[in-house]
Amino acid sequence: MLVEQGALTREQLQEALDQHRRVGAPLGAVVLARGMVTRRQLYVALAEVWGADLAFVDPVEVDEELARRFPAAMLARETWVPLRVEEDGDGLPQVVVATAGRPSAHIAEEVVQRTGIPRVRQVVTTDWDVQRALRTVWRDELVHDAVKSLAERRPEESASTVFVWPQVAAAIGLLVATVTGLVLDFSLTMVVLVATVNVAVALAVGTKALISTVGTAWETVEQVTAAEVAALEDADLPVYTILVPVYKEAGIVGLLMRNLADLDYPREKLEILLLLEEDDPETLTAALAAAPPDLVRIVVVPHSLPKTKPRACNVGLTFARGEYVVIYDAEDRPDADQLKKALIAFRKGGDDLVCVQAALNYFNARENLLTRMFTLEYSSWFDYTLAGLDKMRLPIPLGGTSNHFRTDMLRDLGGWDPYNVTEDADLGIRASAQGHRVAVVNSTTYEEANMAVGNWIRQRSRWIKGYMQTVLVHTRHPWRLLRSVGPRQTAGFALLIGGTPLMFLAAPWLYALFVVQLVWPGALVPVLPEWLVHVSLANLLLGNGVIIYLSLLAGFKRRTYGLVPFALFSPVYWLLHSIASYKALWQLVVNPFYWEKTDHGLSSHVQVDESAGLEEPPAAPVAAAPVRTSAPDPVQPAADVVRLIDPATVPPPPVRRAPEEDQP
Amino acid sequence: MTAANPLSQLRPGASPAEAESFAEARMRLAVSGVTPPRLPMRRVLGLSAAVLVVETAVMLVTGQSLHDVLLPGYLILMTTFGLVFCLGAVTVAGFAAGAAGAGLVVLQPGALLPLLGGAAVLALGCGFAPGWARVEAWQAAHSRPLTAEEEAAVGQRALDGGRSRGWSPGVRLRNYWRTDRVLAAFLVLAFHPLLAAFALWFTHWSAGR
Numbered sequence: 001m002l003v004e005q006g007a008l009t010r011e012q013l014q015e016a017l018d019q020h021r022r023v024g025a026p027l028g029a030v031v032l033a034r035g036m037v038t039r040r041q042l043y044v045a046l047a048e049v050w051g052a053d054l055a056f057v058d059p060v061e062v063d064e065e066l067a068r069r070f071p072a073a074m075l076a077r078e079t080w081v082p083l084r085v086e087e088d089g090d091g092l093p094q095v096v097v098a099t100a101g102r103p104s105a106h107i108a109e110e111v112v113q114r115t116g117i118p119r120v121r122q123v124v125t126t127d128w129d130v131q132r133a134l135r136t137v138w139r140d141e142l143v144h145d146a147v148k149s150l151a152e153r154r155p156e157e158s159a160s161t162v163f164v165w166p167q168v169a170a171a172i173g174l175l176v177a178t179v180t181g182l183v184l185d186f187s188l189t190m191v192v193l194v195a196t197v198n199v200a201v202a203l204a205v206g207t208k209a210l211i212s213t214v215g216t217a218w219e220t221v222e223q224v225t226a227a228e229v230a231a232l233e234d235a236d237l238p239v240y241t242i243l244v245p246v247y248k249e250a251g252i253v254g255l256l257m258r259n260l261a262d263l264d265y266p267r268e269k270l271e272i273l274l275l276l277e278e279d280d281p282e283t284l285t286a287a288l289a290a291a292p293p294d295l296v297r298i299v300v301v302p303h304s305l306p307k308t309k310p311r312a313c314n315v316g317l318t319f320a321r322g323e324y325v326v327i328y329d330a331e332d333r334p335d336a337d338q339l340k341k342a343l344i345a346f347r348k349g350g351d352d353l354v355c356v357q358a359a360l361n362y363f364n365a366r367e368n369l370l371t372r373m374f375t376l377e378y379s380s381w382f383d384y385t386l387a388g389l390d391k392m393r394l395p396i397p398l399g400g401t402s403n404h405f406r407t408d409m410l411r412d413l414g415g416w417d418p419y420n421v422t423e424d425a426d427l428g429i430r431a432s433a434q435g436h437r438v439a440v441v442n443s444t445t446y447e448e449a450n451m452a453v454g455n456w457i458r459q460r461s462r463w464i465k466g467y468m469q470t471v472l473v474h475t476r477h478p479w480r481l482l483r484s485v486g487p488r489q490t491a492g493f494a495l496l497i498g499g500t501p502l503m504f505l506a507a508p509w510l511y512a513l514f515v516v517q518l519v520w521p522g523a524l525v526p527v528l529p530e531w532l533v534h535v536s537l538a539n540l541l542l543g544n545g546v547i548i549y550l551s552l553l554a555g556f557k558r559r560t561y562g563l564v565p566f567a568l569f570s571p572v573y574w575l576l577h578s579i580a581s582y583k584a585l586w587q588l589v590v591n592p593f594y595w596e597k598t599d600h601g602l603s604s605h606v607q608v609d610e611s612a613g614l615e616e617p618p619a620a621p622v623a624a625a626p627v628r629t630s631a632p633d634p635v636q637p638a639a640d641v642v643r644l645i646d647p648a649t650v651p652p653p654p655v656r657r658a659p660e661e662d663q664p
Numbered sequence: 665m666t667a668a669n670p671l672s673q674l675r676p677g678a679s680p681a682e683a684e685s686f687a688e689a690r691m692r693l694a695v696s697g698v699t700p701p702r703l704p705m706r707r708v709l710g711l712s713a714a715v716l717v718v719e720t721a722v723m724l725v726t727g728q729s730l731h732d733v734l735l736p737g738y739l740i741l742m743t744t745f746g747l748v749f750c751l752g753a754v755t756v757a758g759f760a761a762g763a764a765g766a767g768l769v770v771l772q773p774g775a776l777l778p779l780l781g782g783a784a785v786l787a788l789g790c791g792f793a794p795g796w797a798r799v800e801a802w803q804a805a806h807s808r809p810l811t812a813e814e815e816a817a818v819g820q821r822a823l824d825g826g827r828s829r830g831w832s833p834g835v836r837l838r839n840y841w842r843t844d845r846v847l848a849a850f851l852v853l854a855f856h857p858l859l860a861a862f863a864l865w866f867t868h869w870s871a872g873r
Contacts, residue, residue, distance in 0.1 A: 216759070521870060534867075541862075541866075545859045553758075553759065557755070562844045564844075564847070
């Protein structure tokens with residue numbers, strides 16, 4: 001039909017049919033993904049094939065009372081919306097629904113069940129129109145689900161309540177006991193305090209060293225081999241959704257398009273959801289100007305509080321249609337075969353595997369001292385610590401991006417907690433607590449290392465605050481946690497997630513002891529016994545020694561030996577962590593849900609010239625796709641996006657025609 | 665007449681992107697099929713443990729002090745793991761060798777300088793050891809580069825090493841050499857002994873104040 005209409009040449013049709021047979025994706029998805037036709041042309045043809053009217057949905061025409069009977073999440077998954085109730089030719093009421101898929105009995109049954117009206121008329125519309133209607137008419141519900149879903153379904157797992165009463169009581173009790181102790185017996189209380197801090201720090205440092213050391217033993221082990229990736233058949237690949245939350249990062253949207261274009265995955269089976277915030281028109285404009293290919297959908301997340309990345313991701317999850325879903329940041333450069341490796345890891349990992357975490361590393365490691373230190377830290381964490389956690393089957397706190405999920409299991413888990421500012425780490429622990437597993441895979445995503453100290457402290461204080469939130473959430477019922485994940489996993493969680501902020505908070509006090517002992521030898525002895533002073537100093541020395549050593553090792557996995565000498569600066573780098581941790585502690589009390597925005601795009605590696613973002617994206621980037629024989633109008637993809645945004649550009653529906661064949 | 669290999673040289677006037685792609689293609693061609701060295705670590709650990717047990721038993725039976733028993737024990741551990749680190753390119757073995765070296769320093773503070781000398785020799789060995797070059801080549805073939813220049817350098821070296829000549833003893837040692845690797849290996853091996861020596865010195869110094 002598209003050929004008859006002149007929208008598609010016979011050569012293009014043959015090429016599309018070949019691809020359709022090769023990747024097993026619907027023919028419509030193939031011609032759309034390859035830019036052979038516009039979305040509008042495709043849906044006009046589909047409506048004819050399916051024997052239905054075509055309608056372009058204007059959200060203001062949707063009957064809101066009718067809309068309230070249908071949950072947004074279901075409609076987003078099934079890509080249809082109810083429009084209105086009208087009278088049919090016999091004067092009887094009938095419900096009109098617009099669907100982006102083939103009209104089906106399932107939709108009719110659902111409508112009858114929810115409205116009690118037995119007559120249903122199904123018209124065809126584009127998936128973008130469905131999405132726009134959902135975003136507009138079901139706006140409040142979408143926002144509510146994204147923000148409140150976890151807090152309402154499983155409040156004990158949500159950080160929306162920062163402290164529960166037993167925690168507050170325990171904190172007050174400890175404070176009162178400490179003050180009373182200091183008044184009654186200052187020396188003894190100090191001994192207890194200093195000894196407790198020392199034991200906690202020693203255990204936390206020791207645990208990190210042990211886990212990372214276990215991880216080093218697997219540094220040349222591949223969870224998924226290149227041969228396994230090569231053996232994958234495109235036809236067996238599922239639809240994969242990529243969520244890209246972007247906020248006030250207009251400058252790197254074009255770069256994102258290029259980075260994701262390198263992915264080795266059939267573009268017909270990719271769905272990229274660019275999650276933009278409603279109050280960020282600059283980024284939206286830049287995204288439109290970048291003329292994203294058709295597989296990119298721009299989802300404008302309605303404004304609400306807390307304005308956090310997990311809230312945007314939850315909205316994205318509502319619209320995700322892939323069997324698997326992954327998050328990337330705008331500046332990320334994932335390895336080309338990462339989606340395929342993650343998929344194989346899922347297939348090998350068993351049914352309880354909910355998430356596969358790829359390693360993160362930095363592409364601008366050598367930009368300055370801070371980026372070098374950050375890269376060493378990330379290498380140590382993702383290459384050794386997470387590998388060690390995986391091998392020891394301990395709960396894995398997920399990294400910020402490149403975590404791949406089974407979509408249905410992620411929905412069952414309740415998605416991300418929008419009140420937790422390290423929602424990723426929290427989700428990894430929550431998954432473990434519910435009996436699921438998180439694994440790592442030998443693939444890397446390169447990010448931009450933070451290169452400015454102020455920016456770094458903002459980012460790090462958020463991470464540390466998130467760790468504190470995560471500890472507070474998962475220790476509300478310590479016995480329940482112990483029973484559900486076991487003593488070893490509980491200890492690993494407490495010492496790694498809880499121990500990390502504790503180490504940073506304690507470090508300045510240990511340094512203070514060191515300085516006092518250095519400047520005024522023996523000055524502490526009247527208050528603290530000499531053995532405890534020595535133990536504290538030894539703890540400080542050993543702790544720093546371990547941290548330096550782990551950083552020394554970090555350069556080996558990726559043969560970045562040039563970074564290794566910088567490991568000697570780790571103690572200074574850790575003092576920066578201490579500053580960030582005190583800021584985090586303060587914010588935890590006064591502004592717990594505040595999302596400290598990290599500025600991206602500062603690196604010279606991601607400075608994009610203005611024209612780059614305006615170019616049409618590469619013609620055959622995502623999979624090994626043949627070059628199209630007839631390029632469409634270069635402005636067409638952008639025009640389609642604009643149509644999504646601007647209802648005024650929607651054309652009138654065409655006249656219905658009789659069904660022909662089951663192909664556009 | 666043999667057709668020219670399109671990867672034999674970069675065409676004149678190539679763009680930086682083309683040069684990068686060329687370097688990567690050469691690297692992948694050169695290192696495909698290379699595997700990292702696999703040491704039978706269980707055997708190594710088993711043998712070390714057996715030697716340690718025998719040594720300890722003999723020393724204790726002959727009435728030696730704990731100090732005298734521990735000294736050769738640490739030496740055995742340090743030598744074994746140092747060699748595994750150097751020849752087998754097993755990073756974690758460097759950790760063990762360094763820790764054993766620290767033990768030696770605690771027992772025998774005067775051993776620091778000879779230990780550092782030994783660490784330097786082992787680090788130089790890491791600079792030439794084929795095992796390291798194999799691990800690097802394997803890594804280069806299995807991950808994306810941090811920077812194009814870095815990876816291009818690895819690829820060029822690996823190619824110069826020559827797949828046609830294989831990773832045989834006949835390959836010129838200079839192809840394996842990396843100065844940054846030597847420095848990094850030295851730091852790994854020497855860090856713990858130095859830390860232990862500093863701790864001892866500081867304790868002694870503060871006690872004497």
